[in-house]
Amino acid sequence: MVTVGDFGDATLPYGVFRAEGGSPRVGVAVGGLVLDVATVVGAPEEFVRPDLNRFLARGPHRWKEVRKALQERAASGVSPGQEGVHRIADVQMMLPVEVADFVDFFSGIEHATNAGRILRPGEEPLKPNYRYLPAGYHGRAGTVVVSGTDVVRPEGQIRHGEHVTVGPSARLDFELELGYVVGTPSTQGVPVPAEDFRDHVFGVVVLVDWSARDIQAWEYQPLGPFLAKSFATTISPWVVPLDALPWVDGPVQRPAVLDYLNTPEPRNPAVEIEVELNGVVISRVSAAGLYWSPAQQMAHMTRGGASLRTGDLYGTGTISSHDPSSAGSLLEISWGGERPFRLSGDETRTFLEDGDVVIVRASVPGEPDRSLVGGRRPIGDRYIGEARTVIRPAPSARWHPHPS
Numbered sequence: 001m002v003t004v005g006d007f008g009d010a011t012l013p014y015g016v017f018r019a020e021g022g023s024p025r026v027g028v029a030v031g032g033l034v035l036d037v038a039t040v041v042g043a044p045e046e047f048v049r050p051d052l053n054r055f056l057a058r059g060p061h062r063w064k065e066v067r068k069a070l071q072e073r074a075a076s077g078v079s080p081g082q083e084g085v086h087r088i089a090d091v092q093m094m095l096p097v098e099v100a101d102f103v104d105f106f107s108g109i110e111h112a113t114n115a116g117r118i119l120r121p122g123e124e125p126l127k128p129n130y131r132y133l134p135a136g137y138h139g140r141a142g143t144v145v146v147s148g149t150d151v152v153r154p155e156g157q158i159r160h161g162e163h164v165t166v167g168p169s170a171r172l173d174f175e176l177e178l179g180y181v182v183g184t185p186s187t188q189g190v191p192v193p194a195e196d197f198r199d200h201v202f203g204v205v206v207l208v209d210w211s212a213r214d215i216q217a218w219e220y221q222p223l224g225p226f227l228a229k230s231f232a233t234t235i236s237p238w239v240v241p242l243d244a245l246p247w248v249d250g251p252v253q254r255p256a257v258l259d260y261l262n263t264p265e266p267r268n269p270a271v272e273i274e275v276e277l278n279g280v281v282i283s284r285v286s287a288a289g290l291y292w293s294p295a296q297q298m299a300h301m302t303r304g305g306a307s308l309r310t311g312d313l314y315g316t317g318t319i320s321s322h323d324p325s326s327a328g329s330l331l332e333i334s335w336g337g338e339r340p341f342r343l344s345g346d347e348t349r350t351f352l353e354d355g356d357v358v359i360v361r362a363s364v365p366g367e368p369d370r371s372l373v374g375g376r377r378p379i380g381d382r383y384i385g386e387a388r389t390v391i392r393p394a395p396s397a398r399w400h401p402h403p404s
């Protein structure tokens, strides 16, 4: 089983922490401890600051050099009481990156199919372009928040039959995603080839794309999601370097992709994500089978000449499955709200309620234990981070505490 909160010493993810009375500094997680990076490698201009951006901007040679120094330091033994070492539980974790641009993709073909069936019944669920390009939209970088930040239920326009009102969303949802963090910038006007992925992209976070389905249903055609997804996006505080993850082959792509989207295998990280609602794990999904890979997303995003900037964040899109009970959103799990699911006892849910606690947790599955009959149970799953959120009431609920 995965040991929550213990990163071991293979992952060595980076974050920004503040110890009591101190200022923000870059840290690396070793087990359940945070090690102040500047105490190992110096370079205070890169590591004694409130974000990872300076370090990210320096590129892959520097990333490797620092990771190697930290691996050596971790191997020598890190324990509380040493200089620059704190318990993660004793520090405040902050937003790790000053987010530049935020894009959210749609690369889970199972999610795209489920969402099409639910939102556009009677139509072909996938649009004709789905297998040609990784579709996405530009989101709102300024509302990306770190795990532990409450999310206020959004209000907006909602259509009820012939009438349109403005008020709290009654269909607040999560989407389980990974987010890729860009380090090295690129030049505007010059597309970035897919094979340059590791020259530009630094690492991965857990990403939760909060989505108000009723607001979305009314506003999204023809220009796509707008206020339904701009009120908050949560990321985990720890950025996991690409090198710390196992990569696997993606699904076969048919028709064959255009040349600029051609990438060598392996394409996707073997990362699993589970979501816990009020203490009950309600779904578990895997990023290994995503139709479009992060290298293809990067190549497509820059194909028209848009540049990459240090701190850019792009989401995979909802990671889901064909089985609605292990899907990446409540939209799918409750099939558009038609099928309430049991949470615990006689408590059921369709969408999120005020006070709900949502924890989205990622891990790398361990090797199958071949001594077991069937050999499928993973052993030694490796925890790589989480995003924890409490849902707070909409602003108007504060003066109308019991909406009818």
Ligand SMILES: O=C(O)/C=C/C(=O)CC(=O)CC(=O)O
Residues within 6 Å of the ligand: 104, 105, 106, 107, 108, 111, 112, 115, 116, 119, 175, 209, 211, 220, 225, 316, 317, 318
């Ligand atoms: O209209 C639809 O089919 C659904 C769109 C989304 O929910 C957009 C989105 O955030 C894409 C994703 O995360 O996969």
Ligand SMILES: [Ca+2]
Residues within 6 Å of the ligand: 104, 105, 175, 177, 209, 315, 317, 318
């Ligand atoms: Ca999304």
Ligand SMILES: [Mg+2]
Residues within 6 Å of the ligand: 192, 196, 199
């Ligand atoms: Mg390049």
